[in-house]
Amino acid sequence: MTTLTTRLSVPADSPFGPANLPYGIYSVPGQPPRPATRYGDHVVDLGLLLGEQGENAVFTEPTLNAFMAQGHDRWTEVRAVLQAALREEIAAAAVHDLDAVTLHLPVEVADYVDFYASEHHAANLGRLFRPQNPDPLTPNWKHLPISYHGRSASIVVSGTDIVRPAGQRKGPDDAVPVFGPSARLDIEAELGFVVGTGNPMGEPISVEEAEQHIFGAVLFNDWSARDIQAWEYIPLGPNLGKSFASTVSPWVVPLPALDGARVDTPVQEPAVLPYLAMDRPWGLDVDFEVRWNGEVVSRPPYAAVYWSPAQMLAHLTVNGAPTRTGDLFASGTVSGPEKDQRGAFIELTWGGTEPVMVAGATRTFLHNGDEIVLTATAPGPGGTRIGFGEARGRILAHPSDGR
Template identity: 75%
Template sequence: MTTLPIIEDSLFGLDNLPYGVYSVDGSAPRVAVRLHDHVIDLGLLLGTEGDNDVFAAPTLNPFMAQGHARWVEVRAAIREALRGEVPQDALHRLDDVTLHLPVEVSDYVDFYASEHHASNLGRLFRPDNPDPLMPNWKHLPVGYHGRSASIVVSGTGIVRPQGQRKGPADEKPVFGPSTRLDIEAELGFIVGTGNAMGSSIAAEDAEQHIFGVVLFNDWSARDIQAWEYVPLGPNLGKSFASTISPWVVPLLALQEAKVSVPDQEPEVLPYLQMRQPWGLDVDLEVVWNGETVTRPPYAAMYWSPAQMLAHTTVNGAPTRTGDVYASGTISGPEKNQRGAFIELTWGGKEPVQVNGEERTFLEDGDQVTLTATAPGANGGRIGFGECTGRILPAR
């Protein structure tokens, strides 16, 4: 047994305690929690009898399916256990473990919840239109249905996608590797318990269903996307890969990070109305080949995560444990707060400096890492870990 130090200014202290799935030296993956730079096996910390048998599972899904009251109970038990003596065999240094995709992703929807991002793309793609937003944008959270099988954990290489594209100088479509490969810095929300088909989740009840939050990079092939997306929206330009961070920050840990969303005018329809629509004060950082190029603020997002989940289910669509829905690109009002390179470089016309080089879109070998922090209890901050991917050549 050993006693762990409690570091008050740690991004991964008792106020955070994110969940993940780890293995050591090829062992079977198991559920863990992170404290500072330690990975702590929850089955060995809390035992695996009764309801705790879920901690021996290779994903968080069985634990998440136990529901909100159980999440509260387990979080309290972890905090109490970590203040005492911890079994030595439950402890691993972060550098000694392999981290896995923390959830079995059942389904995936990506939204478009930043007014700044949507307005910037409107100005880029529809420069003659006096209103950069589409007519429906402030009435509903716009989204598209993604491909869950292409969600991968941080550190997985991203193969450059191939597909059709048609540039301004092309007489007809051509096929080949994307030449305008981009990122989208987002947050992903993980559904812990869903709704039955034909029912819906009210916006006010969404917190009972949202288990936690991850960093999310929705890699985007802008040239493939531009040719295919009219009239049905993104498909192959998005479906090749999305990366999430390995640590799931519980929504229970983010209560101090809640902020009001911007004023929603015109008034939204009743199913999207809330007494107090909440966003999250999460500050992201995008690092391109080791250099910070932008700092998107999630607090600027127009639509609440609760409204996004309510909209997903209002037509009776079912959600399941492990469903992921992402926020869409996070962008603020300033240029250095834009969460996609198509915005940051204004469609490639305004290159940014990366390690002394002018850059627009991603080249083979480039690495992008997302990090983020949010307010925690007692004036501290909590971290989300890293969401990293490196671009590999097309195959």
């Protein structure tokens, strides 16, 4: 029997060219989910391209976890083999059009930690909530990457609708707490990092070792109910105001694909403690766009984020906490110094006091039916751009919400 083959080509300016090759999970009708890469607007099945025997049996799994657990050297090997294979003719059965497949959550998320790594975001919230303080940052902010432990089960893939959360809230005019759907529903544009291999309990990951453990990056929208969060967060921090949903993009961009996007972090002063010290703390030159009902309202620059991914992972484990394959940690809201670079609507509308026009309508926080789409690109080799796809979500009314 003759095997039909095809030779794929992508435009030179495609954000999903040979320098990217992100990993994801796809399915077609009647078939279970399987690992794939994206090449231009093609989805290429990894098992049918590279084989399904031996170590490659991981390419028949419904998540990327088994592949990630094989470790950094294996990721490097597969990436090189994949780039070489796509330069040649490949089995036509391995190729699908992007619009003909369903994309799934790429990773079974084990644990999830969200950081607070953008100085501009933290300072803006400090000015909003603590205007009496001369320094908008908390005393610990420049000494350690602040974070909270989130809920991994509520992380969903792009395209999943988000039901407006309900909970306790107490506004300034409320004599007692009230219960109901959130009236101040917000977003947070973030970059998420997927842990490919973890560390045993009691053996921290150093800043130098972090790159051996980080498999890749995804877009991340940490949906936030600001009114629920404001009532609950003192003294233990965010809980129900965050735990109802977070959206990730379906493609995990491998860390090596972002080599051309490496930049220095902002100058870290005062000097950090030795376990966070790096000869060159590296950030990423990733440019976000936030679309609200189809209109771009913000362009947050990840290059402005203060703490590096390596420092975040080192701090997460410095107390001896273990991590596992599939753990995800996110940067927290990405914001820049300008108003149109703010990655959360609580900043963009200054706590709701400065409404913005969105597609001809006035908005402060999210209405039912609103749709948010995060996209981002980063520099690649030879003037190309590396794409992340999108993190898309639409707000549905809470069952008790009559609005």
